[in-house]
Amino acid sequence: MTAEKRPPAGAAVLRGEITTAIRRALMQELAAAGYGRLSIEAVARRAGVSKTAIYRRWSSKLDLVLDVVSAVAGRKLPLLDTGTLDGDVRLLLLVVTGALGHPLASQIIPDLLAEAARNPQIAGTLQGALNDYQERIGEIVVGRAVERGELPAGADPRAAADLIVGPVYWRLAIARVPLEPAELPRMAEAAVAALRVACAESDTAVRSSQR
Amino acid sequence: MTAEKRPPAGAAVLRGEITTAIRRALMQELAAAGYGRLSIEAVARRAGVSKTAIYRRWSSKLDLVLDVVSAVAGRKLPLLDTGTLDGDVRLLLLVVTGALGHPLASQIIPDLLAEAARNPQIAGTLQGALNDYQERIGEIVVGRAVERGELPAGADPRAAADLIVGPVYWRLAIARVPLEPAELPRMAEAAVAALRVACAESDTAVRSSQR
DNA sequence: TTACGTCGGGACGCAACCGTAGCGTCCTTG
DNA sequence: CAAGGACGCTACGGTTGCGTCCCGACGTAA
Numbered sequence: 418m419t420a421e422k423r424p425p426a427g428a429a430v431l432r433g434e435i436t437t438a439i440r441r442a443l444m445q446e447l448a449a450a451g452y453g454r455l456s457i458e459a460v461a462r463r464a465g466v467s468k469t470a471i472y473r474r475w476s477s478k479l480d481l482v483l484d485v486v487s488a489v490a491g492r493k494l495p496l497l498d499t500g501t502l503d504g505d506v507r508l509l510l511l512v513v514t515g516a517l518g519h520p521l522a523s524q525i526i527p528d529l530l531a532e533a534a535r536n537p538q539i540a541g542t543l544q545g546a547l548n549d550y551q552e553r554i555g556e557i558v559v560g561r562a563v564e565r566g567e568l569p570a571g572a573d574p575r576a577a578a579d580l581i582v583g584p585v586y587w588r589l590a591i592a593r594v595p596l597e598p599a600e601l602p603r604m605a606e607a608a609v610a611a612l613r614v615a616c617a618e619s620d621t622a623v624r625s626s627q628r
Numbered sequence: 629m630t631a632e633k634r635p636p637a638g639a640a641v642l643r644g645e646i647t648t649a650i651r652r653a654l655m656q657e658l659a660a661a662g663y664g665r666l667s668i669e670a671v672a673r674r675a676g677v678s679k680t681a682i683y684r685r686w687s688s689k690l691d692l693v694l695d696v697v698s699a700v701a702g703r704k705l706p707l708l709d710t711g712t713l714d715g716d717v718r719l720l721l722l723v724v725t726g727a728l729g730h731p732l733a734s735q736i737i738p739d740l741l742a743e744a745a746r747n748p749q750i751a752g753t754l755q756g757a758l759n760d761y762q763e764r765i766g767e768i769v770v771g772r773a774v775e776r777g778e779l780p781a782g783a784d785p786r787a788a789a790d791l792i793v794g795p796v797y798w799r800l801a802i803a804r805v806p807l808e809p810a811e812l813p814r815m816a817e818a819a820v821a822a823l824r825v826a827c828a829e830s831d832t833a834v835r836s837s838q839r
Numbered sequence: 840t841t842a843c844g845t846c847g848g849g850a851c852g853c854a855a856c857c858g859t860a861g862c863g864t865c866c867t868t869g
Numbered sequence: 870c871a872a873g874g875a876c877g878c879t880a881c882g883g884t885t886g887c888g889t890c891c892c893g894a895c896g897t898a899a
Contacts, residue, residue, distance in 0.1 A: 429844035429897060451743065453664020456886055467847045472888070524745050530802055531738040535660065547803060575805075580818055583798035584790040591741055591797065592758060592789070607791055607822035614821040615814055641867060642875070667856060678877050683858070 431474065438464040439471055443485050448524035452482065452532045452539075483542055486529065490546035496553060502562040502612075506581055507605040509558065513582055514596055517589040527590050551578035559612070572616035580611040642685065649675040650682055651696050659735035663693065663743045663750075694753055697740065701757035707764060713773040713823075717792055718816040720769065724793055725807055728800040738801050762789035770823070783827035791822040 442464035446455055457478055461468045475481040494512055499505050517523045530547075533540040555574025558581075562568040584604060588596055596604075653675035657666055668689055672679045686692040705723055710716050728734045741758075744751040766785025769792075773779040795815060799807055807815075 429842085429895095431845070435846085449746065451662075451664045451746065453662045457888085458886060467849095468888085469848090469890090470846070473845070477888085524742075527738060527742040527745070531735075531742050532662065534735050534738070534804065535662065544804070551803060576814075576818070578803070579795040579799045579815075580822070583796070584794035584822075586802065587794035587797055588790045592762060593745065593755070594786075603787075603826055604790075607787070607826040610825040611791070611795075611818035611822040615818040646876085668858085669856060679858085680860095680878090681876070684875070688858085 435464075435466055435470055436474060438466055439474070439481075440485050442466075443481060444521055444525065447482070447528065448521045451528045455482070457481070479536075479538055483538060486539070487542045487546070490543060494550070494553070496557050498561060502558070502565070502567040503605060503609050505558045505561065506608050506612075507601060509554065509581060510585055510601050510605055510608070513585050514589065514598075514601065517586065523590050523593075551575075551582075554578045554581065559616075562612075568612065568616045572612075576615045577612060580615060581608045584608070646675075646677055646681055647685060649677055650685070650692075653677075654692060654696050655732055655736065658693070658739065659732045662739045666693070668692070690747075690749055694749060697750070698753045698757075701754060705761070705764070707768050709772060713769070713776070713778040714816060714820050716769045716772065717819050717823075718812060720765065720792060721796055721812050721816050721819070724796050725800065725809075725812065728797065734801050734804075762786075762793075765789045765792065770827075773823075779823065779827045783823075787826045788823060791826060792819045795819070 439460065442460045446460050446463055450456070450459065455478060457471055458468060460481075461471055471481065475484060494509075496505075497508060499508055517526070529539060529543055533543045552574070555577045559568060559572050559574045559577045563570055563572055584607070585596065588594055650671065653671050657671050657674055661667070661670065666689060668682055669679060671692075672682055682692065686695060705720075707716075708719060710719055728737070740750060740754055744754045763785070766788045770779060770783050770785045770788045774781055774783055795818070796807065799805055
């Protein structure tokens with residue numbers, strides 16, 4: 418596994434290519450072994466890099482994972498305004514489907530979410546991003562729809578993420594049945610219908626204004 | 629953790645209480661550490677039992693987990709007939725909520741599902757149970773509704789599990805926001821609305837008869 | 840040009856765990 | 870009442886991973 422031709426040695430500066438290789442190897446290793454079994458040595462092996470090179474950049478396994486994961490999870494999703502609730506939902510589903518479509522992502526995300534339930538550090542990073550994500554969906558998608566009159570005022574934004582993302586996540590990350598693009602419009606319409614009912618009901622039902 | 633009063637020694641027969649203690653300890657350990665980090669020694673410690681006692685019953689870690697998990701996962705859910713689609717869905721949500729409400733379950737299930745994606749043995753056991761589960765939901769809940777005329781004939785049973793279970797699973801196992809019983813009827817109605825739309829659309833949409 | 844600091848390689852001590860084995864104890868079974 | 874076997878305990882050799890350290894080689898920045 419060690420290079421046969423003399424590997425180019427380093428200089429007095431961290432080499433970006435090596436950092437990149439480590440990041441990439443971490444993702445692959447995370448998918449293949451999971452966080453529980455993740456080992457720095459395996460990451461180094463896969464990246465074709467010495468263990469020392471990793472410890473020069475990050476102080477521990479958790480440090481490495483948190484850094485890389487937060488970089489990925491921190492990316493805000495755009496949530497363009499398509500002009501209609503149905504269009505917004507459809508676009509959102511497309512983005513989520515695309516993200517969960519990557520084999521690495523559909524492996525890593527459930528794994529880390531499970532780990533987050535027992536590791537406060539990961540929970541802080543991941544659930545934080547998840548909350549942002551859900552709030553954005555709620556406020557923006559539902560908010561716009563209310564402005565347009567497509568949903569009744571006082572609609573509960575909390576339910577939006579559950580009803581929109583839940584089915585797709587279950588399908589792709591849990592049941593692991595592929596989702597064909599042709600099915601997206603149907604799922605979007607189903608989600609919109611669910612949203613309408615959930616929001617209409619929110620007058621009579623218990624108002625849970627706790628975020 | 630070992631008993632203080634002289635622990636009763638064994639006889640020429642496996643003692644059921646010890647088997648039970650191991651099973652219980654396994655679940656707790658699975659929740660606390662995850663499958664990846666699971667160690668037989670930790671299970672033995674937690675059960676207050678010698679490692680030997682475990683190896684006398686199961687040949688390896690995987691063997692132990694598969695046995696215990698399949699015993700739990702193999703239980704069919706009853707799916708009583710309440711007479712209406714809405715009632716059926718509400719009951720189903722109640723069962724699912726109850727199951728995911730247990731802290732152990734909400735920890736273990738996502739963990740094992742993530743592990744199943746990389747371990748064929750676990751996948752076989754768990755995804756098998758999951759498929760049964762989804763087929764039962766689809767065939768029974770949707771089937772009855774079609775007979776009653778609550779859903780159009782030719783409704784796609786495949787989508788049922790996604791639309792009904794997806795949101796609850798997301799809410800409880802991913803976002804980990806508690807679900808109050810008062811919210812159940814709303815979620816049920818939302819799911820029913822989604823089902824209606826999804827099924828009504830199934831004429832024009834691509835028919836995916838591949839389960 | 841020269842010092843700095845990263846590079847890979849290799850080795851370190853420490854810890855945890857695997858699965859097996861031998862022991863004396865003691866209960867259940869026949 | 871005798872024998873068989875499960876029990877806890879202790880220990881084993883082997884594997885894997887951690888995080889650290891030293892080394893000679895080498896390229897970049899002052």
